[in-house]
Amino acid sequence: xxxxxxxxxxxxxxxxxxxxxxxxxxxxxxxxxxxxxxxxxxxxxxxxxxxxxxxxxxxxxxxxxxxxxxxxxxxxxxxxxxxxxxxxxxxxxxxxxxxxxxxxxxxxxxxxxxxxxxxxxxxxxxxxxxxxxxxxxxxxxxxxxxxxxxxxxxxxxxxxxxxxxxxxxxxxxxxxxxxxxxxxxxxxxxxxxxxxxxxxxxxxxxxxxxxxxxxxxxxxxxxxxxxxxxxxxxxxxxxxxxxxxxxxxxxxxxxxxxxxxxxxxxxxxxxxxxxxxxxxxxxxxxxxxxxxxxxxxxxxxxxxx
Numbered sequence: 001x002x003x004x005x006x007x008x009x010x011x012x013x014x015x016x017x018x019x020x021x022x023x024x025x026x027x028x029x030x031x032x033x034x035x036x037x038x039x040x041x042x043x044x045x046x047x048x049x050x051x052x053x054x055x056x057x058x059x060x061x062x063x064x065x066x067x068x069x070x071x072x073x074x075x076x077x078x079x080x081x082x083x084x085x086x087x088x089x090x091x092x093x094x095x096x097x098x099x100x101x102x103x104x105x106x107x108x109x110x111x112x113x114x115x116x117x118x119x120x121x122x123x124x125x126x127x128x129x130x131x132x133x134x135x136x137x138x139x140x141x142x143x144x145x146x147x148x149x150x151x152x153x154x155x156x157x158x159x160x161x162x163x164x165x166x167x168x169x170x171x172x173x174x175x176x177x178x179x180x181x182x183x184x185x186x187x188x189x190x191x192x193x194x195x196x197x198x199x200x201x202x203x204x205x206x207x208x209x210x211x212x213x214x215x216x217x218x219x220x221x222x223x224x225x226x227x228x229x230x231x232x233x234x235x236x237x238x239x240x241x242x243x244x245x246x247x248x249x250x251x252x253x254x255x256x257x258x259x260x261x262x263x264x265x266x267x268x269x270x271x272x273x274x275x276x277x278x279x280x281x282x283x284x285x286x287x288x289x290x291x292x293x294x295x296x297x298x299x300x301x302x303x304x305x
Contacts, residue, residue, distance in 0.1 A: 028060025029233040029260075033086075033093075034222065036067045037078035040283035041085050044237075044267035044275040046301040051264050052235040053091050054305055063229055064093040068101045069214050069221055085284040089294050098229060100221050107216035110224050110254055111173070111209065117253065119180050120209065122171040123153040124164055143204030144219075144243045149174065151206055173210035177202050184252035189244060192262040199245040207246055223247045227256040238263045239274075267301065 033049040035041060041049075056062045064086065068074040079099075086093075114120050125133075133150045141148045153161075154176060164171070180201075187199040209220045226234060226247075234244075241263040251258050266274050275282055287297050 028057035029055060030061045030063070030230050031056045031233050031235060032063040032065050032226070032229065032231055034065040034067050034225075034236075035082055036070065036073075037075055037082060038070065038073040039078060040081055040285045042275050042282045042284065043287075043297070043301050046089065046284065046297060047267050047303050048235070048237060048264065049086060049089070049091060050298065050301065050303040051262075055233055055235050055262065062091070062093050063231070064091075064097050065225060065229070066097060066099040066101075067218070067221070068099055069216060069218070071101075071213065074101070081285060085288070088284070088288060089298065098225060100216075100225065103221070103225070104215055106224050106228060107210075107220055110220060110250075111215070113254055114175065114180075114209070117183060119176050119183070119253065120173050121154055121156075121176060121206075122161055122165060123149070123174045123206075123208070124169050124171045125149075125152055141203070141205075143207070144240075144246065145204075145207060148203075148205035149207070154206060170212050172208045172212055174206040175209050177204070177206050180249060180253060184249055187245075187248050187252050189248050189258050190260045191241075191244075192260060197244075199248040201245040201249040204242070204246060219243065219246045220250065223250040223254070223256065226259060227251070227254070231259050233260050233262060235262045235264060237266050239266060 031052045033052045035045060035049075053062050064083070066079055066082070068079065083097075111120065129152070130147070130149060133152055134147050153171075153174070156164075187201075188196050189199065191197045207219060208217050211217055225231075241261075244261055244263075248258060250256075268274050284297060287300075292300075
């Protein structure tokens, strides 16, 4: 059931829209909405999906992408629900839908390109070891993925790395950020809200590009996907804005064109807390079952064309 606060105050529950999309280019854009199937879509996703859908403009193209590289959390039932809910809202998209779990060969090609440049290294550190190292350093800068990795395994000798790999030690693959930045040189991208923006990915340290359980990461996968799908305008939540610096670096290293970015506001409740998939009474599925119409749900999201 939908909570009483939503039933009686649904217009007041969400923040009012501030700002608007930049003018669309003649011929339209190629945009995408890329949810992870780890739960049912909520009101915040309605705003995000509609923003991307309408940002394509006249003659543009809209893609639905399923970012399902987390095998422990992603479920087929949620993938199906995403499509059902978006169709109920009146959206359509290009087919076939790109599912990241089926694209590992594409990500491997990108990893090999970076490896040839000498920019990847294996990291054998556990989370507890990284936490201890950060505590010992006395400071803990944060990036899009949490505390910035202190670079312990970057300092290992080639012989030590080979020995541990031969022993089958579990590891992730990180990018040598200093080396990568030196090769890429100065980088920038166009943001519809901030104009031309300089990238400074070095501040995020040596981020993971391939995980222990999956041979890719969010940063690598979305960069490759956006390139292969010809995305010209990336619309996504403001919480992902810092990640753009890492994606811009990867684009430069891999020789990809850079899309324009538009980071929209996040939908919050009256306490200022960002909505999440755990807010079950605010999912599209729950609202549908409670008798809301697509038009009412869209109004609740605060989206305006």
